[in-house]
Amino acid sequence: MKAYLLYEAGGPDKLVLGGTKRPALQSGEVLVKVKAISINPADAIYRNSPAFIAHIFGQEWPVILGWDIAGEVVEKAENTAGFEVGDAVFALLQKARGYAEFVAVNTELLANKPNNITFEEAAAAPMAGLTAWQPLVHGMTIKTGNQIFIHGASGGVGHYAVQIAKYLGAQVIATSSAKNRNFVLSLGADKHIDYQTENFWEVMSDVDFVFDTIGGETLEHSIDVIKSGGTIISIIPMTDERLKAKAQEKNVNLSLWGLQVNGDDLRAFADLMAKGILKSYLTKTYPFAEMAAAHTQIETRRTVGKIALIV
Incomplete structure (x- = not known):
């Protein structure tokens, strides 16, 4: 072969x-x-x-x-x-x-x-889809009406995350460049922020959840916009212990989520693709x-x- x-x-x-x-x-x-x-x-x-x-x-x-x-x-x-x-x-x-x-x-x-x-x-779908699915479905307790902030929403993982969050009933705020705004909104996002021209930490506050695909300063500023008791999950390895201390001081649950190969999750994802909910x-x-x-x-x-x- x-x-x-x-x-x-x-x-x-x-x-x-x-x-x-x-x-x-x-x-x-x-x-x-x-x-x-x-x-x-x-x-x-x-x-x-x-x-x-x-x-x-x-x-x-x-x-x-x-x-x-x-x-x-x-x-x-x-x-x-x-x-x-x-x-x-x-x-x-x-x-x-x-x-x-x-x-x-x-x-x-x-x-x-x-x-x-x-x-x-x-x-x-498998790697990118489950990288979004597992943190949102297993790592968060999203309820109808909760606000979730998704970074990198036009990318491979991010574009699935927007769709999954909407399926779970969340109000989705999402970042991308301006040229991808319409694409991100077409996925179901309720609000778009152009990360190249807007400082999201100056226009947002008290969100329930953050899903981070960027890391670095983006992750640090995410701690500024989430409410006490909220949850931030990043898929980017964290090496700055200062971020963990900042999150703990604000009573924010901050964690790294690594992809797990899981056939049950993939079959659940496939079922929603069959129904036209995820694409x-x-x-x-x-x-x-x-x-x-x-x-x-x-x-x-x-x-x-x-x-x-x-x-």
Whole structure:
């Protein structure tokens, strides 16, 4: 099968399209013929970091990156009840290996692709979608009418977060650049703030929740606008202990949320996609041969919604 092989960490040019063996199935796994994959900022971070690659693969080289896939089941092992050959599925992979024509996936991680979405839209959802879903659904106690402030609302994670927050009944205030204002409002945001021209901490106060995808000064100023007893969840690692002390002094719950690979969450997300409540917005779709271009785009950190590749 064809796959993108990474022989050493580095830039997008280090991803080499070559041939390798199809994965052998173990109990509980199905073989998925990949129809589409999506690229996340994490893909580029791992590609460029020997330490991160070693964390997943040990001393194995070359490696195959890629966490988000959608495709069709073409073979199954034992203990795979609930999925049959021919099923359209998508998944967030536990240990990458998604940049390939075929991938072995444990059925615990699989979700059926809703009939009303494309393979590209399905592939776009797992990592970014669950990165938004888990903090908002499991980490917050959002009730109808609560205000939530979402940073980076036009990005991959942010655009799902706006939709999830509206589904949960929240009043959504969201930031992006002015050029993405209409897009963010179309997702369901009730108010938009242009982070390039407005200081949000000067025009906001007493929000119930903050979902942070930016970190740094944005996170620090978020503490200024949240009410006592409110909750801030960031997906950006925090190294400044001063922020934790500031949050504690104001009686604000501040925490970091790391993505957990969870098939139950993905299937819940898929159910809302099937109902048209959640949607993947693709700003661009690339052919499989243009992997380097897709990585170059995601590294700009200016991607609106998601990007996907057709395999």
